[in-house]
Amino acid sequence: MIEKVVSDYLVVGAGAMGMAFTDVLMTxxxxxxxxxxxxxxxxxxxxxxxxxVRLHQPxxxxxxxxxxxxxxxxxxxxxxxxxxELASGTEVVTYFDQVMNQxxxxxxxxxxxxxxxxxxxxxxxxxxxxxxVVVDARKTVNATYMNVTVPAVTTPSxxxxxxxxxxxxxxxxxxxxxxxxxxxxxxxxxxxxxCLWLLSNDVNPEIIRWxxxxxxxxxxxxxxxxxxxxxxxxxxxxxxxxxxxAASTSLDQMFDRLxxxxxxLQLDPAVRPTMYxxxxxxxxELNELQRISNVVRLxxxxxxxxxxxxxxxATVSTSPNTIHVDCTADGLARRPIRPVFEDGLLTLQTVRxxxxxxxxxxxxxxxxxxxxxxIKNELCTVVPHPDDTLDWVRTTLENALNSIKWNADPGLKTxxxxxxxxxxxxxxxxxxxxxxxxxxxLGRIREVTPSALEKLAAYLDxxxxxx
Ligand SMILES: Cc1cc2nc3c(=O)[nH]c(=O)nc-3n(C[C@H](O)[C@H](O)[C@H](O)COP(=O)(O)OP(=O)(O)OC[C@H]3O[C@@H](n4cnc5c(N)ncnc54)[C@H](O)[C@@H]3O)c2cc1C
Numbered sequence: 106m107i108e109k110v111v112s113d114y115l116v117v118g119a120g121a122m123g124m125a126f127t128d129v130l131m132t133x134x135x136x137x138x139x140x141x142x143x144x145x146x147x148x149x150x151x152x153x154x155x156x157x158v159r160l161h162q163p164x165x166x167x168x169x170x171x172x173x174x175x176x177x178x179x180x181x182x183x184x185x186x187x188x189x190e191l192a193s194g195t196e197v198v199t200y201f202d203q204v205m206n207q208x209x210x211x212x213x214x215x216x217x218x219x220x221x222x223x224x225x226x227x228x229x230x231x232x233x234x235x236x237x238v239v240v241d242a243r244k245t246v247n248a249t250y251m252n253v254t255v256p257a258v259t260t261p262s263x264x265x266x267x268x269x270x271x272x273x274x275x276x277x278x279x280x281x282x283x284x285x286x287x288x289x290x291x292x293x294x295x296x297x298x299x300c301l302w303l304l305s306n307d308v309n310p311e312i313i314r315w316x317x318x319x320x321x322x323x324x325x326x327x328x329x330x331x332x333x334x335x336x337x338x339x340x341x342x343x344x345x346x347x348x349x350x351a352a353s354t355s356l357d358q359m360f361d362r363l364x365x366x367x368x369x370l371q372l373d374p375a376v377r378p379t380m381y382x383x384x385x386x387x388x389x390e391l392n393e394l395q396r397i398s399n400v401v402r403l404x405x406x407x408x409x410x411x412x413x414x415x416x417x418x419a420t421v422s423t424s425p426n427t428i429h430v431d432c433t434a435d436g437l438a439r440r441p442i443r444p445v446f447e448d449g450l451l452t453l454q455t456v457r458x459x460x461x462x463x464x465x466x467x468x469x470x471x472x473x474x475x476x477x478x479x480i481k482n483e484l485c486t487v488v489p490h491p492d493d494t495l496d497w498v499r500t501t502l503e504n505a506l507n508s509i510k511w512n513a514d515p516g517l518k519t520x521x522x523x524x525x526x527x528x529x530x531x532x533x534x535x536x537x538x539x540x541x542x543x544x545x546x547l548g549r550i551r552e553v554t555p556s557a558l559e560k561l562a563a564y565l566d567x568x569x570x571x572x
Pocket of ligand 1: 149150160221222254
């Protein structure tokens, strides 16, 4: 006979989003929650991360709302020196373990089913014992919809011939024989991390080849910082960005100006990026990456043989003693938008660009506070992950529209200002610059925002017609 578990909510996925969602339910309701996940520990894909992974945003606004992550200190060395700490993958996993074992489980309101697969209709099978349980829940929360994939658990999307050395970044620190060279494949954050890791281990940049299907616009992490010492700088950057948008005469001219101003960064001044995926770097990291001159911009890899790499646009040579580092898994897949709230089902998605944990916590607060799916869905307009240049326009516009809507609701405004995970206005944000400079910046942003948003909407409209 299958055991039946009764619970208010069934949360499928104990990744960062499922954890951040449950945390707010724990704080703001007296609901009971069953959490199921295939992994043996909470934290989702962070369990499969490469050993040198770090957050690419400060720890101060990552994790769950109710518990600090990290020590609120600044890095003293490395590419992030002088800026607020970035938790390592191990720290993130330990943190989620503590949230589960020191907060959720002792509350007596959470039942956690690790190493278990959700099969649908409330049915869960333990992957080790094979024992099945059925959860009878008022609501099911799908915290798996964002479909994050990481190289360690994905096979490359191209063919790899027998004998070729092709590894995920996880295996880089285990290399025992120095190869002829390294080929890093991919244009995202994982590829950047792998290149930086090789350089930080004194690998000669001449023997690193970087296969970059698309260049990306990057954000300068120095302007994504909490703490009062960064307040003026961060706010000024936001004001200037909106002023550039409002004054721009075309989409291209706007990107030129954003580049000159430093609001956006690019790897090679001669190559216009076509991709935007919220990637952050510091100027030190960017300078390091620019030491790699052998950048292959010939499309995606189709096949790696012992002596050749076939790409979309050409074939380049390689060797059996070259290590190919596969960084092509899509950690930020674009998913079709679904309503967040449907009858008995919540589908967690981003309501602020690339801010998954904030979004999950916000959705939980809306769930706990408002009645009726219409109003809840109105408050939780989904802002899907960005991918291309036009998505910078779209996400800047949609984030701003969501913020304006939220701040018009006094209850939500108060919640946001107390939310640790809100890196823009909450406890994780830089404190407002005090005195005349702060007032001046606030005045400037209020004045320019309407015309900037109008301009963004027009560019988006134009761009959609062209595409
Ligand atoms: C290298 C890297 C760095 C990143 N850095 C940042 C950062 O600095 N800041 C930031 O905000 N974001 C960052 N991200 C984005 C990150 O993906 C999100 O912050 C967040 O971790 C996503 O969590 P999730 O819960 O959506 O997904 P996941 O971590 O994928 O969790 C989903 C869980 O669902 C489980 N699951 C799926 N299907 C089932 C099933 N049928 N039954 C049982 N369990 C199931 C999976 O086992 C998994 O544990 C980074 C991502 C990567 C890859």
